Amino acid sequence: MDNKKLIYLDNNSTTPTDPRVVDAMLPFFYSHPGNAASRNHPFGWAAEEAVDYARDTIAKLIGVDGKEIIFTSGATESDNLALKGVYEMYQRKGDHIITLKTEHKAVLDSCKKIEKMGGKVTYLDVNSEGLVDLKELEAAITDKTILVSIMWANNETGLIQPMKEIGAICEKHGVLFMSDATQAVGKIPVNPKEVGVHLMAFTGHKMYGPKGVGVLFVNRKNPRVKVTAQLDGGGHERGMRSGTLNVPGIVGMGKAAEIAINEMAEEAERLSKLRDRLEAGLMKMEETYINGSVAHRMPHVTNISFKHVEGEGLMMTFNQNIGVSSGSACTSASLEPSYVLVALGLGDDLAHSSIRFSLGRFSTDEDVDFAIDAVSKGVQHMRDLSPIWEMYKEGVDLESIEWSEH
Amino acid sequence: MAYSEKLLEHFKHPKNVGTLDKSQKNVGTGLVGAPECGDVMRLQIEVDDETGVIKDAKFKTFGCGSAIASSSLATEWLKGKTVNEALEIDNMAIVEELALPPVKIHCSVLAEDAIKGAIEDYKSKNQ
Numbered sequence A: 001m002d003n004k005k006l007i008y009l010d011n012n013s014t015t016p017t018d019p020r021v022v023d024a025m026l027p028f029f030y031s032h033p034g035n036a037a038s039r040n041h042p043f044g045w046a047a048e049e050a051v052d053y054a055r056d057t058i059a060k061l062i063g064v065d066g067k068e069i070i071f072t073s074g075a076t077e078s079d080n081l082a083l084k085g086v087y088e089m090y091q092r093k094g095d096h097i098i099t100l101k102t103e104h105k106a107v108l109d110s111c112k113k114i115e116k117m118g119g120k121v122t123y124l125d126v127n128s129e130g131l132v133d134l135k136e137l138e139a140a141i142t143d144k145t146i147l148v149s150i151m152w153a154n155n156e157t158g159l160i161q162p163m164k165e166i167g168a169i170c171e172k173h174g175v176l177f178m179s180d181a182t183q184a185v186g187k188i189p190v191n192p193k194e195v196g197v198h199l200m201a202f203t204g205h206k207m208y209g210p211k212g213v214g215v216l217f218v219n220r221k222n223p224r225v226k227v228t229a230q231l232d233g234g235g236h237e238r239g240m241r242s243g244t245l246n247v248p249g250i251v252g253m254g255k256a257a258e259i260a261i262n263e264m265a266e267e268a269e270r271l272s273k274l275r276d277r278l279e280a281g282l283m284k285m286e287e288t289y290i291n292g293s294v295a296h297r298m299p300h301v302t303n304i305s306f307k308h309v310e311g312e313g314l315m316m317t318f319n320q321n322i323g324v325s326s327g328s329a330c331t332s333a334s335l336e337p338s339y340v341l342v343a344l345g346l347g348d349d350l351a352h353s354s355i356r357f358s359l360g361r362f363s364t365d366e367d368v369d370f371a372i373d374a375v376s377k378g379v380q381h382m383r384d385l386s387p388i389w390e391m392y393k394e395g396v397d398l399e400s401i402e403w404s405e406h
Numbered sequence B: 001m002a003y004s005e006k007l008l009e010h011f012k013h014p015k016n017v018g019t020l021d022k023s024q025k026n027v028g029t030g031l032v033g034a035p036e037c038g039d040v041m042r043l044q045i046e047v048d049d050e051t052g053v054i055k056d057a058k059f060k061t062f063g064c065g066s067a068i069a070s071s072s073l074a075t076e077w078l079k080g081k082t083v084n085e086a087l088e089i090d091n092m093a094i095v096e097e098l099a100l101p102p103v104k105i106h107c108s109v110l111a112e113d114a115i116k117g118a119i120e121d122y123k124s125k126n127q
């Protein structure tokens, strides 16, 4: 295989920073070194002005007011701040939070911490399409429930939750609705106000902005939502997040938002065609399955299982040229395959056989064609080597074998 | 994680991939692992009845690159050894030869288990 060719199909892990974003950021390292909180000199004013502009642009992208944008270091911090901050702020009203089993670790582990702090958390199952069951959600709400936290789109599968319906249920019962929208913002239209989301986390580096900067949207009116700060200090960001603002990062995220406003619709359409091309190419192989609902998902993502092939091994056949992710985690540290795919009802064997392809702004037709070819050859190589593929081909019922689990 | 040249070579061009006729009395088969765990290894030996020497060895593995390389290497080492010599093959020798990282040691354990399984099967058929 071509040793120099490098194709990036792992945009859900992180996106490249758009060169236009880099250009916008550069002056804020040296030429404009100011601290946005320095109110008494032009350096501070320049920084503050740039931050305000970025804040308003990001607000515009998601249809909210600039005052509702709290800058953080990324989605992990935003998730932590939203969950723990709401729990601490609203503890007197209730101690119960509802979330999904397929959430990102930043949400799940914050919930675990809240349980340690004495709170109660319900982790809902998803249906075989990967979506929340609205009846189960409603049934889980009690008079102690203060918050429902459900992600907009899933990082592993790209599945989009029924946000409007969830919002309506939360509204009906008077509970706050928080969403980790990290994978959705800048890629599909996201407007928290339209669907009744009160808190929303997202990050720069999944929308062609820089790493290390993120946002927590906090609704300011009807209802006025507050979170208890998790960092003590200078009281920046309306007292909710102390710390000198990351001016270059914020400027970059603002520029990324501006580009998204102008180009998102067209880009989504192009990527969805490209994704369909990739899928069509790969689905030509037998015993190949798309994981999750194809009707409700992000335009640039596909998660595919190649039966009787182990994902990590498969990746090794082409990873000198192509970057993707696998749902298989067969290491001595963890024999568990992706909990997201397992929650979808996939058997552990299919979960171990999965690869996530996530296209992005800089993906091309040639990239996709190269990937189809390389992945197909890889699957062939691995199936030629696979004893369970051989058994399957010979009609052996794999369920009937007594495996020596270890 | 960067893998050693030897490991990559065994992974890309595995030796002795295939299947021996398990109904033969002088063929021993070891099948270890489980699809749910993300690894299944089948290793077979064909033994010369007169000398007790392993004439041929074949494998097929469902698993990560380290598991595939470990089983490929194991079949290479088995050929020409007597059954009793083969029992001495230790997984740490595989770890060293392929420079497996710590998280991949269990892949070599699987190979050792598959060797032992194949020999046990052969012995039980030829008591």
Ligand SMILES: Cc1ncc(COP(=O)(O)O)c(C=O)c1O
Pocket: A012, A013, A073, A074, A075, A076, A077, A104, A106, A151, A154, A155, A180, A182, A183, A202, A203, A204, A205, A212, A214
């Ligand atoms: C859904 C989701 N939430 C949170 C994060 C964490 O984002 P960050 O790296 O900005 O902390 C990620 C990215 O890995 C993600 O995909």
Ligand code: FES
Pocket: A330, A331, A332, B038, B039, B063, B064, B065, B066, B067, B103, B104, B106, B107
């Ligand atoms: S077979 Fe499980 S990590 Fe190698």
